[in-house]
Amino acid sequence: MSTNGGFYPTPRTTFGPDGPICWPRLDEEHAAEMLDELTDWVQWLTHRFTLDHRTIPTCWNQHGPLIEELAALYTAWQTAYALTAEGDAPLAWMNHFAAARQRLADWVARTGCRPGAHRSK
Template structure:
C-alpha cells in the first residue's frame, strides 16, 4: 500500500508491539513478510536507496530482514497520532542507524543487483 494512497491511520494501523521474527509461526511470518516487502519497495522508491544499501536479495539475509522490520516498526510508532512532534526527526535518526547497519551487512556479502551471495554463518553458532 502506498503511503499517499490511504489515510495516515489506515497506513499505520493500531500500534501493536514490534515484530519479533523468531517468535512467529510460518503462517504469521508469511503474512508480515508480504507487508514488509511492500513497505521496503516504497521505502526504496521514497529515498532512492541504492542496491549497496538494500540489495534486491535483502529477503535472503535475516539480518537485513530484522533491521528493516525494526525500521518499519519505528516509523509506525513515530508517525502515530500519539507521537511527539519531534518523532519524525527520531525516525530519521533511526533510518540513518539502520542504513549504516544495512550497508555493513551488504559489505559482508557483497551482493549486487545481479548476484546474490549467502550470508556467512559462524561455525560455532
C-alpha cells in the first residue's frame, strides 16, 4: 500500500479485499497478504488520527480481537469511500470509528501491553 505522499493509503489490490475479511476462511498465504495490507492501513490510521498505544499498541497484530476490530474498520472505510458510496457514508464511518476506538481501548486495557512491553495472553 502506498500513501500518496503520506496522505491517504492506496490499497494494494484494486480496492482492498473483495468483502469483509473472515480470517478463518483464509489460507495462510492470503491471510499473510491481508495482514500486510491491514498493517499498512493501520499505520496510516494511527498517523492520520494521532492514535497512541492506548488505542492501537505496536503489538496490535498479535492480539486477535484487535485484528478483528481493525479489519472490520478497514473494510468499512473502503466501503465508505468507494465511488458508489452514498454522500454521507464517510460520516457514518466516522461514527463507527468513534465506537470502535472505545472498543479498541477496552481490548488494549485487557492485554496489559505497554509501550515496548508486549504481554501475550
